[in-house]
Amino acid sequence: MAELLRNAWQGWFRVTDEGKLMALFMGSLLFLWIGYEREKQKQLLRYGIMMAICCVLPVTAVILMLYQTKFYDYEWIWSAVPVTVLTAYAGTKILSECWQGFRREAWRKGLPVTAGLLLLAYLCSGPGGADPDRRSAEDRKAETEGLLEIIKTEEETVCLWAPQDIMQYVRAVDGSVLLPYGRDMWQEALGAYSYDTYPADIKKMYRWMCIVEEYRTEDGIVKTDVLREAMEEQKLSTGSCLDAAKRAGVNFLALPDDADITLLNEVTEYIGAEPRQNQGYYLFRLKE
Secondary structure: OHHHHHHHHHHHHHHHHOOOHHHHHHHHHHHHHHOHHHOOOHHHHHHHHHHHHHHHOHHHHHHHHHHOOOOOOHHHHHHHOOHHHHHHHHHHHHHHHHOHHHOHHHHHHHHHHHHHHHHHHHHOOOOOOOOOOOOOHHHHHHHHHHHHHHHHHHOOOOEEEOOHHHHHHHHHHOOOOEOOOOHHHOOHHHHOOOOOOOOHHHHHHHHHHHHHHHOOOEOOEOOHHHHHHHHHHOOOOHHHHHHHHHHOOOOEEEEEOOOOHHHHHHHHHHHOOOOEEEOOEEEEEOOO
């Protein structure tokens, strides 16, 4: 429940921080509400306002998320709100008032309003923009191709364990490569109606890799202490996770080259061999 509440609270900021669609939608609701007495679609407006409030407030948002089997991300609950319908309806009302009857003689006023509305819709489209700090899909795919080229020269049958940025592109590059877990591990909605779950060891491997990715060295700042605390809180150890990887059939491990140096040394010592470095990653070969 705490995780759901956190997701509901942070979800609203995710859909408003980068995108402008929600601002346009809220403006549309305000415009329609001002003319409520003359409004013909009062039921639609009341429903839209009620559902928008339910999605914004964390407590009611949690109820909606629980209703959707608890697997969906926060953004999905907005599918119950007629965002597009009400926004388009408000735009149509503005246009009809400025260009009454769409008469030919009123085009001097109507065409600029139409162009302005279309421009506004284009600029505000999307509930969230792309993160400028994230690398492009092409860059990540190129990194994956570079790693697989090295791996394929050493082993025909490959089972790769790597950060999410690599694993989500592996099968697109080479369908013969095996993975200990797939996209449905970090996107639970993909397995919302499946009764199959990953074994405890595989989930432990995933949590370990998430911590490794989260506490990388940034701007020379080493985060060994907080990484250790996170590992202890999750009851994880590098040795046990590498043992679990071997049992799962993993024979190659890729870690980012800016991962915590102490952790990299632990992995190197456990494996007993120095890694190869390529495409911003250290590549370890796990021996049986």
